[in-house]
Amino acid sequence: MNRTGEGLQSPTVRVSGAGRTEHGERVLSTARAAADSVTVLRTGPTGISEYDPLVLATDAGRTVFFPAPETPKVRDLVAAMEDGELPTDGGAAVVEHDVETTTLPVPTDGPFAVGERRVLGPCGWVGPLDPTAYQFHSLDRDAGAIADAGLVGRGRGDATADEPVADAWRRAREADGDPVVVVNANDADDRQRADQTLLAGSPMSVLDGVAAVAEYLDTTDAVIHLAETDTELRERLRQAIAAAADELPVVPVLVAGPDEYRAGEPTAALEAVEGADRIEPRLQPPSPAEYGLYGRPTVIHTPRTFAHIHLALSDPEETNRSGSGSATRLLTVTGDVTAPATIELGSDAHLSAVRNAVELEGSFKMACVGGVFGGVTRTLDIAPTVAGLTAAGLGTEGVVELLNDERCAVATAGDRARFASEANSGRCVPGREGTVQLTELLRAVYRGSFDRGKIRELGRVMTQSSNCLIGAHAPRPVLTAMDEFESSFEAHADGRCPSGTCTDKL
Incomplete structure (x- = not known):
């Protein structure tokens, strides 16, 4: 049986973002119908929605990118690969890479070349439902080392947003009661797509991060909070959890909450998970780490934060980057663009780089950085760090909304x-x-x-x-x-x- 990640047999056709449109599903079914010896793998989204469905044709350490191809093109390229050829005509890029790579090979130009792909690396490349494509680290290393390194929470739905996770983890560990871990993935603001991209494209990395924190807290209880309208994502996550159940010490429970913006706030999310009639944030103190879900000590992070934890567990150098403040940040670029994109920028980059990931409709006038309640700015020459964004009066929620000259x-x-x-x-x-x-x-x-x-x-x-x-x-x-x-x-x-x-x- 062909594996869907590391060591995947060649030749291989990957179809990313198939579930987003009917055309994507047709592309996937066409590729599967045309394939005999060629492996056809359905992967999750890459973050670059303009290219969906993206077809990646790979053989012997060489991958050709075919953004949004028509079904006859897909049929022809699979046929060519069945005949031992790797077609390049019509491809947007051709990338040479290690045959054993477990992350998406990056072209030298185009939207994929913007920033880095460390947390986003598996998205669009590995099978999201295949635990053998990942190395689980939750039992191999102490998550306390990640906390000590200064990793910060990411996103509005994180109870430690822009703050080191260490204090919350330790308080939850030391508080009376049995701790619980909550993944807050309910965000009704469609400007922000990073968490959904990770859950659909690399759910195993999020699950491994959850397990690592649970191990640190000495608990086996975890909850993933999604919007009740995310039915397809919830089903895919259910499949991912079932597939990874034998690999992980913690099997999270999926809970659907109201599709309301207010339900994305961390303590309001706890109210939603508990089934409260009125969704509102709780008065603090006490913090969720002291009195959270059903009164239990609770660590609540976004999928982005858990994916960063997994990455730090995977690579000790990532722990060093977190400690030096040089960890990457996921940003969804949206607004007056032909299609939104989720990219990953390092601390030494500038927000201006995001304009290379999308096609702006009209001339640039301003940006709103940080979600619906972000800050308005004329310039993007700003570092994508908490310090840089805060100093500029902007938000840190992971959204850069590009607005054209027709906006007031x-x-x-x-x-x-x-x-x-x-x-x-x-x-x-x-x-x-x-x-x-x-x-x-x-x-x-x-x-x-x-x-x-x-x-x-x-x-x-x-x-x-x-x-x-x-x-x-x-x-x-x-x-x-x-x-x-x-x-x-x-x-x-x-x-x-x-x-x-x-x-x-x-």
Whole structure:
């Protein structure tokens, strides 16, 4: 039997991203129907959705990339490989690589050449449901070494976002009660695709990271929290967990929660997993590490964080990178682009590199970095690190939204303020009332009143006193848009939209 990862017999045709479209499924079925001795492997997404379905034809350490081919092309290339040839006509790239590689070979140019593929490496290359394609490390090394190295949590849904995981792990380990590990993969903001890419493309790496943390906590209880609408992903994860059950000391339970933005906040996710009627963030302290799921000590991370843990367990050098602050960061590039892309940048890169991973529709005007409540900026000459992003007033949630010259900065800020007023849980006054006041102050701009001081003071109070992340972060798009485009706010107060897009509001 051919293996679907390391040591996979050649020749091989990999089909990545097949499940995203009907065309992708046709490409996969066409390849399988045409193959006899050639192995056809269904892999998960690569992160570069513009290329889906991506067909990779491999033989003897050589791989040809065929982005979104038509079915006759797929039939012909499989036939050629059956005859002992590796076709290159029509390929976007040809890459020479080690025949035993377990990560996707990277071309010298194009979207795959942007950044690095350390955490993303297996995505699109190995069989996501085949545990033999991975080396599981959870029992081989102490996860405490990863914690000591300074690894930080990643993403809005992580209880240790932008902070070292070590403190939470140790508190959960020392607290009274039986600890539990939670994978928070419920994010209703479709701007962020990194976690879904990892769960679909490299679920074993996430499961290994979960097992490593569980071993450190001396527990066998783990939960993966998904949105109830992610039915296909949930089924694929169920298959992955079943396939890896004999390899892992921990078998996570899948739990579906409401497809609401507020349910992605870490403690709100715990409420969702518990089945609470009202989804809202909990008051802290105590932290989840002390009093979490059903009152038990709980470590809650995103799939990104667990995949970084697996990578650090796989390669001691990754542990050193984490300790020196040079670990990579996953970013989804979206906005006014033909297709979004999830890429991986090192700490020595700049956000400007993301523009090489996508095709922008129109001319670049600004970016919103950090998700729906990220910061607005004209420049991307910023390091993708917590320190670099924070210093620039931007968000760290792993999203770079590229916006073209048809976008209005005032409307962009107003839309996000309005969303905050609708999506917040109502648990705290700054989140419940502050978001409404912020929205009204922006509406007043269209009525001729631009009160800079009042907007900034409200933003300061909300940021410092909100219990929920929505209330704390909602002012950021507004304040950064004012910093970058104050003249546009003034023009709107005078009854004019410089972008010409707000005529129906003036």
